[in-house]
Structures are given as C-alpha cells and as structure tokens.
Amino acid sequence: MPYPSPPDPQAYYEQVWQLARQIPQGTVATYGQLAQMIPAPEGVDLEEYQAFSPRWVGSAMAACAADVPWQRVINSQGKISQRPGAEKQRQLLEAEGVVFVKDKIDLKLYQWHGPGAEDTPRQARLL
DNA sequence: CGCTTGACCGGAA
C-alpha cells in the first residue's frame, strides 16, 4: 500500500511534534485531527494532502523526540493503532485517567479541542 | 539496484 511523503519530511514532522506537545494530559487527538491543524506544505495539492497527511502524522509519531507525548495520539476510531508498543500506550493513557471501553476511547469525552480552545479537563467534568 | 513495508481515513460494498 504505497503512499507519498511530505516534500520535507523532517520539517513536517517537527510541526506535528510541536502540536502534539500541546495536547493536555488526559486528553487525546487523532492522527487526522493533527494533520488538519497543519497547513498543506507548499507544492502539495489539498486533495493529496487530505488523503495522506494522517499517515504522515503517524510517521512523525513513529520517529518522535523523547519529550513528545506520543501516547495521546490515536486513530479516528478512538482506538490504539496495532503495532508493537500499543499495550504500553494504553497503560500510559489509563494512568492519565483515560478510560477504555472495549479497547476504545470515547472521543466525545477525551478528544482535545485544539490549541487556544483549551478545554476544561474532561476528568473534572466527570467528578 | 529492486523489493518490502509503513502508528491513516473516509466512503463504498
């Protein structure tokens, strides 16, 4: 299943990491969500960007720096993508108070609303 | 140099 890469992968990944670092503890973001928050690199048409950017975000997370909370990025179905280390990701999230139901998270409760829209911690609302 | 293999997503069967 072939797919293209960003014109400058390194530069794109850094934008992803910077965004990911802003995800509050106890909340999550999806690959596609982060991709939408980043503008399409110059030379990439919107259609192509929409089709592949989520994978680019995934690639970025696969190579993320130590200070990036990679565990807070999950797929659009509210599940943890299959791969070695997936179990660890779930543990880290549960330690932050994220509850899993049948291997999935309720995005309505935990999804990050983006920078600036700093949400009231979902957990507080549940207490 | 030629395979193989990706931390995805939305829409269609």
Add this chain to the structure above:
DNA sequence: ATTCCGGCCAAGC
C-alpha cells in the same frame, strides 16, 4: 458492524 479500496513516496534491507 465489517471488509475493501484508493492514495502512488522513501528509508531500510
């Protein structure tokens, strides 16, 4: 709910 499909690049072996 579940499976299948298109998208068509690069690093690593």
